[in-house]
Ligand SMILES: Nc1nc2c(ncn2[C@@H]2O[C@H](COP(=O)(O)OP(=O)(O)OP(=O)(O)O)[C@@H](O)[C@H]2O)c(=O)[nH]1
């Protein structure tokens with residue numbers, strides 16, 4: 434018993450020290466101020482160094498005939514990869530992804546070169562080497578059960594409804610996460626703060642929500658209007674829908690098209706307080722900084738646009754809705 | 756001697772560990788990494804590619820690779836498998852609907868030969884959210900007991916939001932890797 438207590442104490446002490454060290458390190462980092470991500474000189478300095486390394490590696494791969502040089506090339510690619518990763522907090526999204534692709538290509542060429550220079554041994558115990566495409570083969574290894582057999586309880590939410598007005602007030606409730614799914618032609622009003630919001634399979638709906646302290650995750654929605662505030666939002670498989678958002682970070686879309694964005698416009702009694710509690714009282718302007726994961730080019734994605742001012746709904750006051 | 760073992764030898768001297776963080780999008784990977792590094796976690800965007808953090812932890816240097824989990828970029832995960840000493844699989848314990856997806860992606864990952872030697876830490880994250888599944892429930896859903904017997908693994912509940920459970924999890928991971936790789940010194 435005593436031993437356990439002691440152990441527990443040393444463990445706690447260790448963690449305390451660790452936390453102190455971490456925060457000290459954070460402090461020094463703050464003092465050696467990070468360059469501004471939008472600073473174009475950071476980006477161009479990165480790109481010029483990146484391109485130099487890339488060229489030199491590509492040239493080595495091109496000219497190598499000696500297998501003993503392979504480890505060097507491999508190390509150079511690793512260094513380049515690390516360089517990108519270290520800078521990825523500071524780079525615009527397009528540059529990150531194009532460098533990601535370049536590195537992937539370099540690795541592929543090195544792999545090709547390796548298999549040219551070091552032909553596979555004829556007789557050896559097979560240690561099935563990874564091949565070019567690493568997509569795991571289903572069912573070559575027997576893994577029991579494909580789907581989860583364990584019963585999962587349902588989270589609180591609205592599900593399987595048509596032509597209804599649905600209202601939920603989170604004030605004084607114990608609800609942490611909330612799900613809205615399989616609705617057709619419904620209007621949903623959520624008042625107060627919640628930690629996480631999941632939205633799935635909605636058609637022709639209007640969803641108005643107070644602040645979400647964490648994130649919103651959305652899949653398969655079409656012909657909807659959303660008025661939402663949250664720290665993060667991820668939008669998947671959305672079609673022809675309008676989003677009035679306030680977000681602390683950049684909204685992202687994936688596999689979506691015809692989605693339009695504007696700023697948050699919800700009003701209900703006490704919303705200012707709720708927004709402040711959720712630290713969403715400040716307009717960051719991020720509603721317009723949408724990243725499309727399916728669009729890998731530097732020019733604007735055709736899948737989303739800014740909602741023209743004259744088409745916006747104006748303030749939505751929940752008290753005045755029906 | 757293959758490429759890998761040469762690199763591994765060099766690494767051993769430097770007491771470096773390479774840790775790969777993966778999991779579905781929105782599970783909290785980036786928040787976890789920034790939290791354990793003592794950084795501000797109040798404005799984090801979904802990860803477009805990857806991030807790397809180098810953290811000194813006890814007497815080791817951890818290179819933590821945090822790779823985005825959005826569907827489009829999951830195919831990039833495999834670029835990071837090589838030389839991974841520790842795998843951290845992060846689960847959003849409040850996202851009940853996608854647990855099937857989560858199980859499928861984890862099962863696929865564990866079939867990967869290049870990861871077969873890596874210690875596996877599963878973080879049942881977001882324990883602070885009311886209604887989140889407990890680590891025991893998550894372990895059942897993911898059917899962890901059925902895992903290959905040679906794998907070193909552990910599941911730990913945590914909250915990247917409060918920081919609870921993070922250090923315990925990383926302590927286990929680092930100790931486990933150290934006892935496998937640095938046994939000789
Ligand atoms: N309540 C709560 N929210 C959390 C916790 N961890 C992360 N979050 C929130 O969950 C959302 C997703 O976190 P991220 O760290 O961006 O998730 P990620 O796994 O890196 O996501 P991708 O980069 O898209 O793969 C954010 O809004 C976080 O604030 C937690 O422990 N509790």
Ligand SMILES: [Mg+2]
Pocket residue numbers: 784785786800801802821822823824
């Ligand atoms: Mg992330």
